[in-house]
Amino acid sequence: MEPATSTPVKVFLRMLCATISFLILLPSTVLHSQPGAWMVTGKVVDEPGFPLAYVSISLTNNGLIGGTQTDENGNFNLPVSTGDSLTFSYVGYETFRMAVGALSDFYVTLRVSGSILDEVVVIGYGTSSRRDLTTAVAKVDPDKIPIAANNSIPELLFGRAAGLQTTLNSSQPGGNIDVSIRGKGTPLLVVDGVIYPNRALEPDNGSVEIQGVNRGILAGLNPSDIESIEVLKDASASIYGVSAGNGVLLITTKKGRAGRINVSYDGSRSIVQNMPYLEPLNAEDYMTYFNQLSQDKYLSDKNMVPFGPNAANLNAFNPAYTAEEIAAAGDGTDWLGEVLRNGSIDNHALTVSGGTEKVKYYFSGSYFNQLGTMKSSSLRRYTGRMNLSFDLNRFLSFSTQVALNRNNYSNPQAGWQTGGSGSQGFNALQAALAYPSSVPVYDDKGAYSQFALTGNPVSLLSIMDRTNAQGVFANLALDVNIIPQILKARVSYGNNNEYALRNFYVPSDVYWFQVYQSRASISEDRRQNQTMEATLSFTKKLGNSLKIDAVGGVGRYLEDWSGINAEASDVPDAINIDGLGQATGARTIGSYRGGQEFRSLFIRTNFDFLDRYILSLAVRRDGADRFFPNNKYQNFPSASLGWKLSNESFLRNVHAIDLLKIRASYGLTGERPGELAYGIFSPDVVTITFEDGTVIHVPYILTQLDNPGFRWPINATANIGLDFELFDYRISGSFDIFQEDRTRMNIRATTDQLSLLPTTPINGGHQRRSGYEANLNINPVRSPDFNWNISANYTHFENRWIERFPNDPIPHGGALDDPIGTIYVFETDGILGIDHTIPEFQPAGALKPGSPLFVDQNGDGVLDDNDIIKYSSIPNAIIGLNNTFEYRNFDLSVFFYGQYGAWGYDYTTLWSDPLNFLAQTQSGTTGIKDVWTTFNPDGALPGVSYNETTVTGLNAGIDTRLAKRDFLRCRNITLGYTFQSPGLARYVRQLRVFADVQNAFILTDFESVDPEIQAVAIKGGPAPYPMARTYSLGVKANF
């Protein structure tokens, strides 16, 4: 895009060349009496036929003699002479060179470059090319990712970029996906320059403890509208100092381009099937194992042989089930089948885009309808988008992006109860695991059967739990070209406004929480993020050797939020949530409101010297309203340096090396502070009531003191990277090594033991994160018919304590600088059998047969802190691997991601805990069969005589529920076919059909639901939403 004609040097050179050639060629010209020069005109377009503006065209004839660039409609004209050749170059496209010959009219099609070094990278307040980048920025191109079954941006990110950790938290429709950069917290989200909230907006359902919702971020964006996603990992994020401590995810939406109208349609239909889930015991096994386990429990409680010294006497033991009952039981009810189903997804998106010289537009609408794999769970989403830009005149242009979305969820009855309740608070999926298969769905009278304290799983499905969320995103920007191509100003305003309503209703005929009572709750949440920025950018080439790019600006970032909720019981079912005023039972109301503001100033300057050395300096000064005036502002400087070795004379002629660049960066970022520096008297949430609850006092308690010294946290990030592209871009990639120090962290710390306040905001702690990451792209086969691309990425990081927070003692068995997330446990190995001698170090509470055998690591005969061992809950490595094959019109891609080295507690094993099973409030999973009993002395799980919660005196946990969370998941297998028939082309410019299997298979030793899905320790046991496999068929057409 360089304005070749405008620089005096070029003009001078061109004149010089022209003069020389005139002098040299003059005789022959005269001799042949032909015209020496003529004007050519032409047009440059991309493969789909869109004009390309500002393509550099250089004219050569044994040496550079001139050039021009295309205008906004892709047209150009310039004088040529015989023997000249033209070179067309444009960022992101392959350079094209052709001889002029005798042509006077050109129509040039540029192909998208296979070289990643040419790709445009959005870096915050500007763009760069990968070739020129001096910082660690990863780019994810959604066009290359199958989106049929995906409703959100995070779903596109699994394993797609080095340094990006994406973990599926909940597989429910619209479920939460944790996105983090190098294992930090949720990054700052910036969509078309507007700050987006980085947590889901999800109203709760009052005090009701049934809560299956775990919503993901960015629910309002349609994945097919996304042009690119950039991940700023290192000091590159400093330009977003305002809260870039966790890195930045820059999301850019598609824009219209000048040229003919482009209409495209993306549609797909998917079938969703549950992956293997927890397996309940059938009726016969339930009864058999219940009898066996309760007999052991009887013996153990009475300290009878083999559990104690007393003689075994089962005369008073009455088995719950007779042999006849067991024989007649069979499989019984398939409770999971009663609440689970096959799901489906319909996904349609229509886009109209195009434009003229002055106006460019992009309109899109989408519809996404997912029926969840759990009954009553669904997601229906509508989105609409309008991106427009107007060039008002030479100096002024105006652009806007407006997007609307509406997400209607029917929330699943899966997950776990939120409070401390037991099986009376179970949701439908938990209830399906809790109900023994021996219980029928309906009782003799045709009513729902009822087991123990839990509601009937099928009846629980009739609880209404709906969330309607909607959002409006609008961004307006005015660009002023003060000095065209050199100085540009931009003023922008962005507003993201979200609203969500949750309606929850338990009908009066549903037994839940041990009563038949109607319970209703309505909650409304609203929030708004406003981004106001003004920037000035400057680009100038000084002489031949130095190019300066600078951008500076100011910004204000406003957030506000509010909500109300109302809850009532004993509402008539016919009225339900539509008339809470009709409730005769207890009522609760609540509301909240709040807001905060950040202000920023920022400058970034890039110096590109001789196309070899690139220096980028940036500083941002951020202010937060929540600090005292003298501490509101903090400077966040950063610097980065790139050295293009391949442009040095000693490497320039090594043809194998297309690019070799070393870069280094160092910078400070601040994390958005969550705590307030000002003193507060809060209304206590614990009301004080008298007179049988009729007199209610709300005490006000001092919860925070003025803290004038409280200030911004500082994260210092250093990164060294290498970018390379070799052998005509057959091999390319990058490698980064980094270290980040988090200091002055803003947390709410536990105070000293006798303090007035239990916790107080402080600046404290020091954590050091370090690691490395690599990505590699290989193109082993490249031919007109067959093309094979491999892309792989690898991420490793660790995060250690350097200095812990106050009153946060080092865990027993740990060291000061242990990695954050270390799990400290005592190891157990096998089960204490009947004939085993009990080791002397075996702790109290684990002395009877059936207890796990503890391991005395150092063999000193005592189980103490020295025997505690450590496991990491953070993966040692996160990997992504994609293979793409293109054969003629077929394309096949196979994509894997995975992790290894992480451990975690698998709390779904609570469903095979014999004591939960014997509590008579829940059935169990087939894991019960592996419990050690006197009937099953080879069982590997602890027996009924052992209760982990009563093993006393240990300063750390026990490893019996710990599981390795290594896995390699085949996320997508996609086969596509692109039609290329001339007949068809008259109607459809581009037509591709594809089939995709998402989550095709997983390689893992993890035994229960899924190694990625988290489930918490909860009374009874958690029932996370099942993992699913999706088969999709789809079409993509461009008209």
Next chain:
Amino acid sequence: MKNSIFLLLLIAGIFFTGCNKDFDPQITGVLSPLNFPTTEDEYEAYALACYKPFGSKWGYQSVEWENMFFSPEYGHLAMNDLCGDQFLPFTNWGGHWEGFSTANFTFLRVQTLGSHYEKVRFITRMTKILEDLENADVLSPEKRDQLMGEVRMARGWTMFFLLNMYGPVPVILDPALIGTDAEADQTRPTEAFFADAIAADLRYAADHLPQVADEYGRFNKGLALGTLMRHYLMQKDWANAEQAGRESLTLGYSLEGNYASLFQTATERNNETIWALSCDAEATGNDLEGNFNAWSYYCYPNNMPGMATGEGWGPGIGVFTATWDFYDSFDDDDARKALLVPEWTTKNGQLRNRDNYAGAVVRKYPDEDGPQFQGNDVVILRYADVLLMLAEAINQQSGPTVEATGFVNAVRNRAGIDDLSAGDTANKDAFNDAILRERGWELYFEGFRRWDLVRFGKWPSALEAAGKTPGPSHLFPVPQYAIDVSNGTLTQTPGY
């Protein structure tokens, strides 16, 4: 060029200052220490935080989730009654229920920031509130007396609970120490110092609280005196205990005729109950609601049909189940025995009694209302207890006087049984034993048994006789966490 320099200077200037105009934080939904509390009502709202640990709700969020003294979990009945000789061990749920019920408190050592030990912070908060009340000009003398009486009641009673859980614990009673390094010093004071501080607070409360609170459920003079008496008894300061007891006698309380009526919603306010947790039948343990009574869920097994609310939670056996020995120890005519259920029918129609059930079901708080939990007030102090305590104090000093035996006989006669036998009143020791026995019958499931057994020297012998194997101490271990952060100042409770 000049312009550029000017621009650079301007930018540099902005970078060193930033814009602070209209840049104050929006602080919503809360009040500021700059202007709160100022009015009398605000001081009352400020002082009422003193009731926080004395509710019957699931608990509250402090550093971590913390229980109230009368919460179902880790509350007075779990801490003092479940561990005693009258109730069976409950091993089905493990954890704290098993720990308390077996009278082995070792498990409490691995608690972190959710233990009752955290209430040492509450003491500091009360000290601060007392200072602010004292300096509040806006308060009328009567209001100041009442509020300071309530706050000192809360502080003294909390310290009483802590003393009888952990022994003396570090506390801040001098407001000048707040905000100083003293907050990190966890050196335990002497028991004498700590006991005196409790007595001073409760004495102040007794002298300043009204005899009848203007809202039922607020602290009153009788509660302060009764607690003070119990504190003196625990300290074996019999003379002061007697004096506090005699003061209580002058307050006009009397025994109700019907023992069972004390625990029923309709008759929960009466002339015997000195202080009770005023419960709301609609409450579910949520912090925003009133106090709740969840005891039927902990007493009934999960296959026993409830009366008004659902079945209990205990798996086939109630969490609190009275031993058959305790059941059998009652006189058959004893009205107090009738609140233990020896025979009942399961939801499936099976008969349960001593042939196939481990003990008697406790139905002291019958589930007469609903919908989910009950509204029966939970009795914390009543006149019968005062009479028995006074008899104990007198006996320890003067032996079984007519007056002292009369107090015990009054309690017995109300329950429908005869006076104590001559043997029971033959001498000081015999009478002392009779008083403990009477306290067991009269006050079971009211949250005193561990203290009583300790005071009467029957811990651990009474437990061993009941088949339990108690842990190393009747006191609780302080959490290891607190020792770890104490920089060596906090010592573990002896025995752990």
